[in-house]
Amino acid sequence: MTTYKEAGVDIDAADKAVDDIKSLVKNTFNKNVLSNLGSFGACYKFPINEYKQPILVSSADGVGTKLKIAFLSGKHKTIGQCLVNHCVNDILVMGAKPLFFLDYFATGKLENHVFNDVVYGLSKACKENNCALIGGETAEMPGFYSEDEYDLCGTVIGAVDQDNLLSDRKISKGDIMIGLPSTGLHTNGYSLARKVLLDKFKVDEYVSDIDSTIADSLLSIHKSYLNSIEGALSQDWLLGLSHITGGGLEGNTNRVIPSDLNLNIDWDVWEWPNIFNLIQTVGKVPTDDMKKSFNLGIGMVLIIKKDNLSDAETYLKKNNEKYYIIGEIS
Numbered sequence: 001m002t003t004y005k006e007a008g009v010d011i012d013a014a015d016k017a018v019d020d021i022k023s024l025v026k027n028t029f030n031k032n033v034l035s036n037l038g039s040f041g042a043c044y045k046f047p048i049n050e051y052k053q054p055i056l057v058s059s060a061d062g063v064g065t066k067l068k069i070a071f072l073s074g075k076h077k078t079i080g081q082c083l084v085n086h087c088v089n090d091i092l093v094m095g096a097k098p099l100f101f102l103d104y105f106a107t108g109k110l111e112n113h114v115f116n117d118v119v120y121g122l123s124k125a126c127k128e129n130n131c132a133l134i135g136g137e138t139a140e141m142p143g144f145y146s147e148d149e150y151d152l153c154g155t156v157i158g159a160v161d162q163d164n165l166l167s168d169r170k171i172s173k174g175d176i177m178i179g180l181p182s183t184g185l186h187t188n189g190y191s192l193a194r195k196v197l198l199d200k201f202k203v204d205e206y207v208s209d210i211d212s213t214i215a216d217s218l219l220s221i222h223k224s225y226l227n228s229i230e231g232a233l234s235q236d237w238l239l240g241l242s243h244i245t246g247g248g249l250e251g252n253t254n255r256v257i258p259s260d261l262n263l264n265i266d267w268d269v270w271e272w273p274n275i276f277n278l279i280q281t282v283g284k285v286p287t288d289d290m291k292k293s294f295n296l297g298i299g300m301v302l303i304i305k306k307d308n309l310s311d312a313e314t315y316l317k318k319n320n321e322k323y324y325i326i327g328e329i330s
Contacts, residue, residue, distance in 0.1 A: 008109065008142025017112045018138065024116075024123040028133040033100070035135070042135035044100050046159075053162035057096035059087050062153040065190040066218070071149055072203040073215035076114050079152060080121025085224035086187050086245070087156035088129050089300065092226055093241040093256070095166040095233050096158035101126050103136035107150035110140045118152060129226050131156065160233075169239045171257050171329060174306045177265070178316070179249075179326040180228065182299030184220030184275055188246040189293040193218060196283030210274045217275050225300045228321045235315070237308030242301040248292045253301050257329060265327040273297045298326065 005011070018038065025037050034043035048054070063082050070079050080103075088098050103122055105115065115138070126133040136154075145151065162168075185193060201207060203215045210217050225243075232238045242253040253263055276296050279285060290296060304312045306328070316323045 009140045010110065017110055017115050020112060020116055021119040021123075024119050025133050028123050028126040028131065030132055033132050033134055037135065039135070042100070042102070044132065044134055044157075046099075051159060051161050054159050055096070055162050055165060057091045057094045057158045057160055058155060059090040060153065060155040061087050061090065061187075062151070063187045063222075065194060066185075066187050067150070067152065068190070068194060069203065069215055069218045072198075073219065075215060075219055076117035077121050078219050078221050080118045080123070081125040082121075082187050082222035083152060083154045084122055084125035084129060084131070084156070085222045087154055088125075088131065088158075088224050088226050089222075089243040091156055091158040092229060093166065093243050094160060095164045095241075096160035097226065097230065097233075098129050098131035098156050098158040100132040100134040101154055101156050102134060103152065103154040104139070105136065105150060105152055106139040106141055106145060107147075108140070108142050108145035109147035110138070114150070118150075122154070125224065129224055164234050166233070166238070166240055167256075171239045171261065171303055173261060173329055175239055175329040176304045176306055176309050176312075176325060177253070177263070177327045177329070178302040178304055178312060179270065179298035179324045180225060180300040180302070181270075181322050181324075182244070182273070182295045182297055183223045184273065185218060186222040186245070186295055186299060188295065190218070192283070192285070192289075192293050193279055196279050196285065200282050207278065209278050223299055228316075228319055229300070229302070231319070232302075232312070232315055235311070237305045237311050238302060239305060240303035242303070244295040244299055244301065246293075248294060249296065249298055249301070251292060253303075256303070262330045263327060264330040269326050270297055270324045298324070301326070303329065 022037050032045045070076050123133050201214050204213050206213050240256045242256050244252050
């Protein structure tokens with residue numbers, strides 16, 4: 001006789017793991033959450049009175065091979081934050097603010113302390129983004145994932161009034177690009193970064209060039225730009241946003257401008273953070289490849305009406321947001 005537990009799936013342990021994180025998750029709930037954790041489906045009452053013509057905006061993503069750094073270092077509390085913030089930034093580009101988030105956590109063997117750390121990060125970021133962690137799925141899949149590894153992905157649902165949908169705004173020649181600093185690699189380029197850095201350094205090794213261990217630098221939290229930009233979403237001078245992920249500054253910003261326009265970027269306006277210089281130097285990575293693989297210190301781009309540049313600068317200064325004027329649309 002063979003039991004499910006002997007096959008590698010411990011239902012009692014999974015139930016305990018969910019019980020352990022209930023308080024973290026419920027801390028993100030608001031008056032619109034109508035279901036309890038553990039329901040077959042999660043219910044959310046749409047705040048219809050806050051919108052005139054609401055458009056739902058959604059995004060699903062993961063954190064890529066950044067997970068490998070968490071596995072090697074045993075540090076899991078920031079991974080959930082990176083996932084939520086990445087997804088929030090993606091819908092922010094449309095002008096939307098998040099309503100609720102769903103996660104999927106799959107592993108070969110469920111380790112409660114690891115799962116708890118991941119959910120800690122998810123709930124912390126949801127709270128910071130005024131977003132309810134409304135539900136998710138935890139899967140124990142022996143033989144499919146290694147026992148000491150897991151996969152993590154998530155989906156965010158947000159909303160925007162149709163009048164404020166950024167994709168409907170017209171971007172023209174002469175409009176200005178403003179770059180907001182990133183906090184490191186965010187969640188892209190880790191396959192290249194790992195190949196270069198982990199061939200030379202141990203994951204917990206302190207490197208003076210970056211004044212940090214490799215793990216701490218690579219696990220820097222992917223910044224959410226919601227709180228920095230939220231107040232500008234309804235302003236006419238904001239014409240577009242670009243979240244700088246895989247494909248780099250040029251690849252992502254080209255996605256939000258008309259096909260007959262180009263980007264005139266002044267790459268000398270800002271300095272690359274030291275982690276990118278280290279990757280390029282150690283790996284002898286060509287500059288063109290660096291630009292396609294990494295954000296290189298710019299995590300979000302605002303496209304602004306040229307005549308309203310001073311309005312944008314006043315707004316960013318008021319919100320204590322560092323910024324660079326990185327070029328214009330040509």
